[in-house]
Amino acid sequence: MSQSFDTDTTIDLPETDSGLRTETTTGAIGYRLRRAQLSVFQKFLAFFDEFKLRPAEYSVLVLIDDNPGRKQTEIAEVLGIKRANFVTLVHGLEERGLVERVPSAQDRRANALHLTAAGTAFLATAQSRHAALEDETVARLGGPAARAQLLALLDRLI
Amino acid sequence: MSQSFDTDTTIDLPETDSGLRTETTTGAIGYRLRRAQLSVFQKFLAFFDEFKLRPAEYSVLVLIDDNPGRKQTEIAEVLGIKRANFVTLVHGLEERGLVERVPSAQDRRANALHLTAAGTAFLATAQSRHAALEDETVARLGGPAARAQLLALLDRLI
């Protein structure tokens, strides 16, 4: 089903500011998903600039706080991070005094992850800031119902 | 508003297969967006395995096809790719015989980008394959209306 127009006049082409035709590209779900995700992550980074906190680091802190004493492998796996790469991430959080690696008594191969007192305090501040960011994002979406709708749709893509 | 339950019995905790509490993490829009985007891109890579085509390369081919003769900078900018990094990308497509860099007559600094005959044929096949992937994705979302809903919501996040 292709359309053809017999006209010499200037018609309303779907063009961007650059004058390029981008419909084919921007019509793809993956493309739009990528742009939106990049935008949201950039906003996170800007919002958490003074915290020097990346999205993955924030997720790790939240996950340890909700699951104290878990092994590195367990936390890493939930987030889809290879355990080899998780070593560097958790090492950085430990160097900042936010996380402790406690040798496990039951399994001496494993490190039990805990937040330090400083880590707990830091996360509390970060979470309240994150709530503000999340509120702003929900507002842009059009409210809690729109947020729920988006999350439901995203889940179908996994 | 916190809830408390006076019970010793096992209650239905929102836990994953791993037994970890992940509600706080997975409630974040950015987190869910990232997971969905990674999943969609991984499906793209698997689907285009025999084409040896990455999402960015596909977008470039489509954009050149819809806008023949444009400069590298123009195509790169639309996709949010730095012109320095775009050099390698377009070089790879040129080496594969899909794209031509034609020195511009009007501006001898610039390269006008065109698809070769092979590039046009390759893209036609890739686009029909992409349409199949997109159809599958739309089906998973729940149909064209759900797709439109998702794209509208994603646009509000940019």
Next chain:
DNA sequence: TATTGTTATACTCTATAACTATA
């Protein structure tokens, strides 16, 4: 034998600076 944490390594993606040739 298998798993945990670790190191080493490599590949992709992204970002900046600086160069050249043109405009």
Next chain:
DNA sequence: TATAGTTATAGAGTATAACAATA
């Protein structure tokens, strides 16, 4: 002076292999 393409380079993120200690 500014722009187009390029090179070099550095930083993230991600992937695999292999090792020591332990299960």
